[in-house]
Structures are given as structure tokens and as C-alpha cells.
Amino acid sequence: SSVNFTRVMARVRQVIADIAPHDSVERYTGLGVEVIKGYARFVDPWTLEIDSDAGQSRRLTARNIIIASGAEPVVPPIPGMAELGFETSETLWAALASYTHPPARVLVLGGGAIGCELSQCLAQLGSKVSQLEMLPRLLAREDEAVSASLARQFAEDGVEVFCRHRALRCEQRSGEKCLVIEDLASGDVRALPYDMLICAVGRRPRLEGFGLETLGIDTALPLGTNAFLQTRFPHIYAAGDVVGGPFPLTHVAAHQAWYACVNALFGRFKKFPVDYSVIPRVIYTDPEVARVGLNEQEAREQGVAVEVSRYALSDLDRAICDGDTGGFISVLTPPGKDRILGVTLVGAQAGELLAEYVLAMKHGLGLRKVLATTHAYPTLTEANKYVAGEWRKAHQPEWVLRLLARFFRWQRGGQ
Structure with a gap:
């Protein structure tokens, strides 16, 4: 049966709007939190300078600071990809808002959780989806039986999966956007035409743009923390995806935030190591x-x-x-x-x-x-x-x- 794409996208936007108040400025203000909207950067280990959208600037000092800047999509340096355009999990839904029908041909880079979720979603909405993964199977961190079960379902849903393949370049051929891919087993090269390319090869901690370099922290490396979520500066803590590690999940960020807050508030008396035993x-x-x-x-x-x-x-x-x-x-x-x-x-x-x-x-x-x-x-x-x-x-x-x-x-x- 056909999918009413316009109604589906309206439903997506409505759900996002209904959930938004859970993390709104008004909610946290009501809880007694002072919320300052602007762009912050470290001046020194105890001072942040905040520039507002109105062009005003102020400085705040604090005994303890928690960094929770999240993560951003990894974008591999595939020649031609930026020029021809692509989407990520952060931009996809806004891009689809202008569509009255699902994009006809979608290419998804990445066989991890996000790549699999988006591939199947768009296939079920009516797009012809091809998914590219360099490893031998989808969801490589899970057991083979899991990957096999998902592969069977993807075949039923019409997702064409290319495992053991890598992307070489994006280019225009006869007026069509194409991704040139290589079979890592045979060395064969072929071109896959597409209307939308989605990059879902992973995420990395968001460390640039707020002055960590001023503190002598190398933003090209993961932000290191100890068991109490302290950085190299004991009074600066970190929580959420910015910490990196094996669990970049929303509920893990909330879990870490509890430990970071408690340790920041009461660490002079007792600190608690974050517990990852049952995630x-x-x-x-x-x-x-x-x-x-x-x-x-x-x-x-x-x-x-x-x-x-x-x-x-x-x-x-x-x-x-x-x-x-x-x-x-x-x-x-x-x-x-x-x-x-x-x-x-x-x-x-x-x-x-x-x-x-x-x-x-x-x-x-x-x-x-x-x-x-x-x-x-x-x-x-x-x-x-x-x-x-x-x-x-x-x-x-x-x-x-x-x-x-x-x-x-x-x-x-x-x-």
C-alpha cells in the first residue's frame, strides 16, 4: 500500500513539537535554572565569556563547570560529496520537509544503528534505498544472528545492501548524481545514481568552537575523563556524547549528567564513579x-x-x-x-x-x-x-x- 508522505512528515513535525517542551528553556527556568542563550567560550579554566545573539557579551566565573556539548556527525572526505550535497541525521528531517513525495533514490553511507534506522525508514516510506558499509555485515558490533535477521528484513523492505564496499567519489554522470563505489573483495567499481545521499558513518564529540584550545586541550582527540567524569582540570566535568566512549546514547548522557552534577556539588566530601555495568x-x-x-x-x-x-x-x-x-x-x-x-x-x-x-x-x-x-x-x-x-x-x-x-x-x- 502507498504511504501518504505529506501526512507522515506532518506527524513527525507534530511529535517533535510535542516533545520539545521537555527540553525547553521554560521548563528549566521553571525548575530554578538560570538559562543564558548565547555562544560561550573559555577564557581561562574558571571563566566563560558568553556572546548573545544581540551582540552583548558577559563573563561568568564558576567553582565547577560541566561540558555537555554533545556530538556531531562524522563526514568522511569523499571527493565531490560536499559539492553535490548530502544530508546527515541532523539535517535530514528539515530537508524532507520540502518534499511532497519521498526522494526516489536514496543512498545511505554507514551500516551502524543510525544508518540502518534511516535506510529502513525511507525504504518503508517508498524510496529506493541502497546502503553502503565497508565491514562484512550490518551492525558489526552485534552478533551475526542479529545482522542476519536484519539483512533478511531489509531484503523484504527493498533495501539493497552493499557490504564490503567503500565510497570512492561523488560525480555527475549524464545529469545524474552518482556515487562511485568499490567492491573490497573483487576490486570491481560501479556507479550508483541517487537523488539524496545520507552520511551516517558515525558521530564524534563536539569539541571545537568554545575555547578548549585556550586551556591547552587538543580538540583533535577525544575529551578524556576519569571515573568521576573529571577532565584534566578537576573542577571541569563532562557528560554526554562529548565524552565519547562505547555508549553515545541519550539515556547514558542523562546517567552521566547525574554523576557529573553530584560530583561537582559534593565532590569535596565524596565522589561517585560513574557506573556503566548495566547499560x-x-x-x-x-x-x-x-x-x-x-x-x-x-x-x-x-x-x-x-x-x-x-x-x-x-x-x-x-x-x-x-x-x-x-x-x-x-x-x-x-x-x-x-x-x-x-x-x-x-x-x-x-x-x-x-x-x-x-x-x-x-x-x-x-x-x-x-x-x-x-x-x-x-x-x-x-x-x-x-x-x-x-x-x-x-x-x-x-x-x-x-x-x-x-x-x-x-x-x-x-x-
Whole structure:
């Protein structure tokens, strides 16, 4: 069925407008925060100079400062790309606002979370999408089963995926924009025509433009922090994507902000190291991909011995009712124990299902506790109980079962 693109984009703009007040100046002013709009830069480690849009300037000094300048898209130096134009995750939705129909041909650079989300989204809206990734598979940080599941869905959605390919240059051919790509396995070169090019190859900490160079900090390198989120200047903290690291996620930024604020306010009495032990992350493709803790790939790389319990959502009554049976749950535990080391989910509402495991891991609850918890029927959350049941079946006390079998035979009169 066709998609009403104009209505979809109106819905996107409305949702953005509805969410905007959650991070508005008015909200924080109401909470008692003094909000100053302008461009700030360090004069020295304790002083910021702020230029307002009106051309006025003022200086502020502070005992403690927190840098939360976020991240920006990485743009590789592909010849011709800037001249022919491209979009990023930050500019795409504003660019699409002028379209009455989805762009006919879209090229997406990058096979990570953002690249996969945007590729599938535009394909489902009606664009012909090609996706380019230099690594052997999409979502290379996830297990191979996750990448394979997503690749099958992308094929159904019409996304043409080019793994093990790299972009050589952008150029005009017969009045069309083209991306020239190289097959890294064979060396073959071909040109892919496009109407819109989206660069989604990653993000990097935003370190330039506010005077870190004045403090002697090299803005070409990640901003280093210690366990308490202090920079090389103990009174200057950092939180969010500007810190870099393996978790550039909105909820991790909020998590870090709590530690940075508490340590800045009370650090002279007690400081708290930021806890990254149980960090959930979700990739909002269809099906969703959700994970917390280790996956099988990381366990192998780190030499961690694990057992894997799996449950296919094709067996779940609610998934069958909804007609959405693709996906699985994979739980890693130490050999012979029910302590949860990591969980990977692929399927509808995977991000919601993950919450039970995040809670369990945070508070040391094992699969026995999950199995002993009553889950409503028919719900997707029953899958969490069933995968715990798979672990239980693999660890049944055989001697007890043999003894019970003999007991029940005796009850039946020895038959």
C-alpha cells in the first residue's frame, strides 16, 4: 500500500513539537535554572565569556563547570560529496520537509544503528534505498544472528545492501548524481545514481568552537575523563556524547549528567564513579534490536565462558496473534549458573522487553527469579519467562527426575 508522505512528515513535525517542551528553556527556568542563550567560550579554566545573539557579551566565573556539548556527525572526505550535497541525521528531517513525495533514490553511507534506522525508514516510506558499509555485515558490533535477521528484513523492505564496499567519489554522470563505489573483495567499481545521499558513518564529540584550545586541550582527540567524569582540570566535568566512549546514547548522557552534577556539588566530601555495568541500548529498526551486557561476540573476544539460552518468538502466542513472529531472545549466563551476563533481543517491542533484564541484572536477580515471576497471558513479556524456562530445562536435576519417576510408578502400583 502507498504511504501518504505529506501526512507522515506532518506527524513527525507534530511529535517533535510535542516533545520539545521537555527540553525547553521554560521548563528549566521553571525548575530554578538560570538559562543564558548565547555562544560561550573559555577564557581561562574558571571563566566563560558568553556572546548573545544581540551582540552583548558577559563573563561568568564558576567553582565547577560541566561540558555537555554533545556530538556531531562524522563526514568522511569523499571527493565531490560536499559539492553535490548530502544530508546527515541532523539535517535530514528539515530537508524532507520540502518534499511532497519521498526522494526516489536514496543512498545511505554507514551500516551502524543510525544508518540502518534511516535506510529502513525511507525504504518503508517508498524510496529506493541502497546502503553502503565497508565491514562484512550490518551492525558489526552485534552478533551475526542479529545482522542476519536484519539483512533478511531489509531484503523484504527493498533495501539493497552493499557490504564490503567503500565510497570512492561523488560525480555527475549524464545529469545524474552518482556515487562511485568499490567492491573490497573483487576490486570491481560501479556507479550508483541517487537523488539524496545520507552520511551516517558515525558521530564524534563536539569539541571545537568554545575555547578548549585556550586551556591547552587538543580538540583533535577525544575529551578524556576519569571515573568521576573529571577532565584534566578537576573542577571541569563532562557528560554526554562529548565524552565519547562505547555508549553515545541519550539515556547514558542523562546517567552521566547525574554523576557529573553530584560530583561537582559534593565532590569535596565524596565522589561517585560513574557506573556503566548495566547499560541498555536499542536500535529502532523493524524488528527492533535491543541489548544489555555481553553478547556472544564480545564474550568470545574477552575470553568469557558462557552458556546461551535461546527462545524463538515464533513460538510465542502473542507474537502469533499479532502476526509478528520474527526474532528471538538470547541470554548469556556463566556455565551452570543463572546469573545474567547479557541479553540480546530481536523482535517487536524488543526495547520494552529488555527492561525486565536490565532490572534483573542491576539488582542481581537470575533466571530462576524471572521464571518464578508470573507474566500476564497473552503478552510479549512471556517470552522472558520462556527463555528462562529454556535455561531451567538445560539444568534439570536428572537424579531427582529419575527418583520422581520411580515414585510415581510405585504410586501406580508398579506399572
